[in-house]
Amino acid sequence: MAGGIEHNTETPLLLATFSGSSDSNGIGKKGTIWTAGAHIITGVIGAGVLSLSWSIAQLGWIAGPLAIILFAVVTLFATTILCDCYKSPDSLLGPTINHTLLEAAGFYLGTLWTAVAHIISAVIGAGVLSLAWCTAQLGWIAGPITMLCFAVVTYISASLICDCYRSPDPITGTRNPSYIDAVRVNLGKKWTWLCGLLQYVSFYGTGIAYVITSATSMREIQRSNCYHKGGEKAVCQTGTNNFMLIFGIIQIVTSQIPNFHNMAWLSVVAALMSFCYSFIGLGLGFSKVIDNRGIKGSIVGVPTKSAAQKIWLVFQALGDIAFAYPYSIILLEIQDTLKSPPPENQTMKKASINAIVITTFFYLCCSCFGYAAFGNDTPGNLLTGFYEPFWLVDFANACIVLHLVGGYQVYSQPVFAFVEKWATQKYPQNRFINNFYAIKLPVLPALQLNLFRLCFRTLYVISTTAIAMAFPYFNQVLGILGALNFWPMTIYFPVEMYIVQRKIGAWTRKWILLEGNEWTALAHLITAVIGSGVLSLAWSMAQLGWVAGPLTMLVFACVSLTSVFLLCNCYKSPDPETGPDRNGCYLDAVQKILGKRNAWFCGIAVRINFIKLAIIYTITSASSIQAIQKSNCYHDQGHKATCGYESTRYMVIFGLIQVIVSQIPDFPNMKWLSVVAAVMSFTYSIIGSALGLAKVIENGEIKGSITGLPSSTAAEKVWLVAQALGNIAFAFPFSLIFLEVQDTLKAPPPEKITMKKVSIMTSCITTFFYLCCGGFGYAAFGNSTPGNLLTGFGFYEPYWLVDFANACVILHLVGGYQVFSQPIFAEVERWFARKFPDSKFVHKNHTLKPLSMLPFSLNFMRLFFRTAYVAIMTGIAVLFPYFNQVVGVSGAITFWPIVVYFPVEMYLTQKRIESWKSKAIMLRVFTMVCLVVILYAFVGSIRGVIVARF
Incomplete structure (x- = not known):
C-alpha cells in the first residue's frame, strides 16, 4: 500500500512546473530572460534548419532571404500578441493564468474575433473562384x-438580423439560435414555412453546385498533369x-456521420482548405499579372456578339456575386456562440463590419x-486557367475537393x-426508421447503422449527383443559387423581422427611416440634394475652367452651409433654444x-x-x-450613325405617366415612390461619376484648361x-427642406446641435461628390463636355x-416630380x-369597380x-426643351x-x-453680394433660353 501511495504522490517535472505556476506571486519560478531565450531557441532550431538551403535554392537570392525575414516578422508579431494572453481577462493582473495555447484560446472563445473567424470561414468558399469571371463580364x-x-x-x-437574436427584447429576450427560429418567433408560422422552403432549396442547390465544382477540380488535376507532360x-x-x-x-460514406456534433473535425479541415485554395488563386493571379507585364481587361468587360447576350451574362x-455573400443565413448560428456581456448584438455588429471588410x-x-491576368479569356473557375506551377495548381484543386467534401x-x-x-x-x-444496428469495426469504435438514414441519405446524394451530371455548368448554377436566395434571405426577412421586433408601424416616419438621428438626417439631406442637377456640373466646370470651376x-x-x-x-x-413653438417647415418659420x-x-x-422642377424633370x-434609344442605335450601327430622335414624344409619354401617378392622393400614399426615387438618384449619380473617371483612365490624360471652354467672343x-453659375446654384437646394429634416430628429441632444453637425457632413460629402462628378466629366471630355453627362453622348460604352x-x-424623376408637385396639389385642393364645401364635383370620391x-x-x-x-408643365417643357439653360434659370430664380x-x-x-450691429451689417452685405451674383446668373440663363429657343 505504501508503494501505491508513493506512486500517486510522485509528480512529473512538467506537472510540477504547472502546479508551481498557479501561484499568483510566482513562488517557485526562477526563469529569467536568458532561460526563456534558451528555451525558445532550443524549441525553434531543429532538424528543419537543414532544409533551408534547399528552400533558398528554390526561391533564389532575393525571394529566399526575404521569405525567411517575412516569416520571422510574422512569428514575432504573433508571439508579441500571445505575451498579452498569458493572464486573463487582464493581461497584467489576471487572475487566471493560461499555461498553454489551448487554455488561452478556450478563455477567449466566443468573442468578437472568434465571430469574425466564423464569418470569414463561412463566407469564403467555392464562390470566390467565379468572381474574376464576374468582373470580366461587368468590366473594371x-x-x-x-x-x-x-x-x-x-x-x-447583418445589422438588422443581429437585433433579432433575442426576442421580444433585443438585449434581454429569449434566444433564437437559428435564422428559421427568428423568423418563426417574429413573423409567425406562414413565413416560417416559406423561409424553410427557401432555406432547404438553398441547401440542396448548394449540394449540386459542390458536386459540379469538385468534379471540375478533379478533372483539372488530370489536365494540369497532362499539360505539364505534353505541353499546353x-x-x-x-x-x-x-x-x-x-x-x-465519397458523400454516401461521409453522409452516414450522424450529425453536426460528430463532424466538427471535417468542418475544421474544410475551413482550412477554403483558405488555402483561395490564397493560392489570389497568388497565382497576382503572379500572372507580373508575368504578363500589363493589366488586361477593359472598362466595358468581355465583348459579346449581341446586346441581349451581354445583358444575360451581366445578370x-x-x-x-450574390452567391459569394451567403452570410446572413448563418449569422444567428454564429451569434449563438458568443458570450455575454457585452450584449451579443453589439459584439456581432462589430464582428460583421470587420468580417465583411476583410472578405x-x-x-x-x-x-x-x-481579370487583370486573363482579360477577356478569364475562366469561369479561376483555378482552371492556370497550368504552371502544375504542382501548386494540383494542390489548390485538391484543397477544393477536400473543402467540398466537408462543405x-x-x-x-x-x-x-x-x-x-x-x-x-x-x-x-x-x-425501419428508429432501430439502430451496431457494426463492429477494427480499431475504430462501433458504427451505429440506421437503415432509414442509410437509404434516405444515399438517395439524397444520388439525386444531387444526377442533377449535377445533367447540368454541369459551374457559373450558371452559382448564378441561379445566388439570385434565388439573396433577396429573401438577405433583405426581405431581415427587414421584416427588424420592423416587427422594434414594433415600427407601417408607413410611419420611423418605418421609413428606422430612427431619427444625425445619420438619418444626413441621409435625408444628401438624398434631397443629389439629383438630376448633378449631371450638368461637368458642363458648368467646362465653362469656368479648372480654377474657377x-x-x-x-x-x-x-x-449653403x-x-x-x-x-x-x-x-x-x-x-431658438426652448421655443415652445416648432417650425416643421420653411414656410412656417417665415410666417412665425x-x-x-x-x-x-x-x-x-x-x-x-x-413648378420649375416639374418642367425640368419633364425635359430631363x-x-x-x-438617350437610351440613341445608345442602342450607336451600339448597333456605330458611333458615327445618324441616330436623331425628337424629344417631344418622350415628354408627352412622361406627361401621360405623370397624369396617372398624380392620382395618388397625397404624400402618405406615395412614400414607396419617394424611396425608389432616392435610391435611383444615388445610382445614376455614382454611375456618371464612375464613367467620367473611367474615361479619364482610358484617355491616359486630363483634358480641359484653366480658362475653360473657349468661345467666339468675350460676351x-x-x-x-x-x-454655369445658375446650373451650380440649382445643385444646392437643401435649405428649402432643411427644417423638415430637422423636424425628424429626436432630442436630446438638442436638434440644433445635431443639425449643425449634419450640415457640415452634408456639405462636405455633397461638395466632394459634386467635385468628382464635375471634375471627372470635364477631365474626360475637355472642350467637348456635354450639357448632361449621361445624355450628351460623351459615353457610348458600356452602352x-x-x-x-x-x-x-427616369425612375427618379417619376417620383421626384410627385415629391415637388404634391404640395401644390394639396394646397389648391384644400382651397x-x-x-365650395357642398360641391360633389370637388368632394365626392368614386370607387372604380374593376379596381375595387x-x-x-x-x-x-x-x-x-x-x-x-x-x-x-409638359407644354412649357415642349416649348423650352433646353436642359442646361432651363436648369440655370431655375437655379438662379x-x-x-x-x-x-x-x-x-x-x-x-x-x-x-439690431441693424447697426456688426453681425447684422456683415450678413446684409453677404445678402447683397449674393444677390448681385445670382442676378448675373439669372440674366445669363434667361438669355441662354432665348437664344436656344429663337
Missing part, C-alpha cells in the same frame, strides 16, 4: 462597384461525369487580379436532420418669425420652385428616354459663365450601363374644398386639376430668396440683432 468599373454594393447590402442585413497544346480533354460519381460515392454575373477586400483582390455535409446535415426528425415523429413505432462650387457650398447654420436657429420660436407679408412672398418663391426624363463667354443609368434617371380590391378612389376635381397641371435672403432675415429677427 461596374465589377468592383457591384461587389461593394453587395457588401453594403449584406452589412445592413496537348489534347487533354476529360469529361466530368466519372469524377461526379466518385465524389457522390448571371450578378447572381454569382470584400479579399474578393476584390481575387477578382481583380484574376457538402455542412449544407446537407440540416436537411438530413429535418427529414429524419419528421419521419421519427410521424412513425414513432417503425423499426472648383472654387465656384466651394463658394456655393459655403453659402452659412444658410443652414442660420436656419438651425429658426426651428424653434420665439426662443417674419410675418404674413414675407410669408406671402416666400410662398410665391417656394411654389415657383415646385425625355432626354434620358431619348458669349460672359453669358455662358452666368449660365448597357449608360442605358441603366438613364433608366434610373377648392373650403371655397385596390385602395384607390377617383375624385373628378383631383383628376381634372392634376391632369391640367401636368399638361401645362430661387437660390437667393430661399437660400440667402429669408434665412438671414429670420436669423436677425430670431436673435434680436
